[in-house]
Amino acid sequence: MRSQLFKTRITDLLGIRHPILCGGLGPRVSDADYVAAVVNAGGMGFIVAAGFADPDEFHAQLKRCRQLTQGQPFGVNLYISRQSGGLARVAEQIRILIEEGVSCVETAGASPQPVVGALREAGIKILHKVPAVKYAHSAARLGVDSIIMVGNDCGGHPGLFGISSMVQAAHGPSVVDLPVVIGGGIGTGRQMAAVLAMGADGIIMGSRMMVAEELWIHESYKEKVVRGDGTESVVVKRAIGDHHRVLLNDSARAVLALDDAKITDFEQFRPHVMGALAHEAYLTGDTSVGMLDYGPAVVFADAVKSVEAIFDDMIDDAAIAIRRLNGLETRNNQSDAALHNAAS
Numbered sequence: 001m002r003s004q005l006f007k008t009r010i011t012d013l014l015g016i017r018h019p020i021l022c023g024g025l026g027p028r029v030s031d032a033d034y035v036a037a038v039v040n041a042g043g044m045g046f047i048v049a050a051g052f053a054d055p056d057e058f059h060a061q062l063k064r065c066r067q068l069t070q071g072q073p074f075g076v077n078l079y080i081s082r083q084s085g086g087l088a089r090v091a092e093q094i095r096i097l098i099e100e101g102v103s104c105v106e107t108a109g110a111s112p113q114p115v116v117g118a119l120r121e122a123g124i125k126i127l128h129k130v131p132a133v134k135y136a137h138s139a140a141r142l143g144v145d146s147i148i149m150v151g152n153d154c155g156g157h158p159g160l161f162g163i164s165s166m167v168q169a170a171h172g173p174s175v176v177d178l179p180v181v182i183g184g185g186i187g188t189g190r191q192m193a194a195v196l197a198m199g200a201d202g203i204i205m206g207s208r209m210m211v212a213e214e215l216w217i218h219e220s221y222k223e224k225v226v227r228g229d230g231t232e233s234v235v236v237k238r239a240i241g242d243h244h245r246v247l248l249n250d251s252a253r254a255v256l257a258l259d260d261a262k263i264t265d266f267e268q269f270r271p272h273v274m275g276a277l278a279h280e281a282y283l284t285g286d287t288s289v290g291m292l293d294y295g296p297a298v299v300f301a302d303a304v305k306s307v308e309a310i311f312d313d314m315i316d317d318a319a320i321a322i323r324r325l326n327g328l329e330t331r332n333n334q335s336d337a338a339l340h341n342a343a344s
């Protein structure tokens, strides 16, 4: 296990060793065992509340994670649903996570407005995930603690605008007055060093982590991820404005055909996008069906490894990147102001 290389507002806010977040993986992929492995390796992970619809099961996951992390802070991912009954479900999830002493949440899907009050009152830190800076400003005004900004490369929901992670990383931290975490396409330490250099306080990963030993998903899926080069990642559901970056499989091809035909009736999408299909695919390793969130960062997943080994690789790689930059710098002893004047 590597010692701390970077101290940022995110490592301070969350009490973690490395500025590395591993985002929630649905439907039930990021469970207690995976999240505990992330926390024990010095990062922050999130159990997806929506994956554990039975309250007893959700309680059990949180208890297990607390046990496996020996009381260290860990997180929960909350999907803020605009559908009927969605907010009542989230309220119940919040009641349970407060009872179980969860320390932070990753909110996603829609404005965190309905949940900020209860979470803040309970002292739970809120990290709100957005696909564009404009949503960050409104979340910041609501009182969240940190903004997670994901770019177009991200597995899952990259938003409607297709803004690259490179642009998010350079822009977001300069205009958002909160700790900013950048994700989408990240899977190496050199990207982490670059993002921190651009002003961010941390990174978030999903796709690159799909080879973690601690994930229960089928070995053949992990091997597929190891072989992946990112060209099999595709954005679907554009016709219904719910852009979703997934593995190109039979279901994705069927949905692409609906997109091409500009179909907007969700009922025609439903048979291909049901969450149960994805769960079955992860369980059996038959990845021909289901919406399997999948981004090009799989190209960095070189082998099935423990979370700790992945983090070690990343920290070592970040240190090399810093040395490289130091070696390239020609004006080592000048102040920032002097460099700025020289450049202008």
Ligand SMILES: Cc1cc2nc3c(=O)[nH]c(=O)nc-3n(C[C@H](O)[C@H](O)[C@H](O)COP(=O)(O)O)c2cc1C
Binding pocket: 022, 023, 024, 025, 026, 027, 029, 048, 077, 107, 108, 129, 150, 153, 154, 155, 156, 157, 183, 184, 185, 186, 204, 205, 206, 207, 208, 292, 293, 294, 295, 296, 297
């Ligand atoms: C398999 C998988 C499942 C995901 N499920 C969710 C989810 O349920 N909720 C969510 O907010 N984000 C989800 N995400 C997105 C991740 O939390 C994270 O934001 C994203 O993966 C970062 O981009 P990257 O895939 O390029 O690393 C998922 C990503 C993957 C790869």
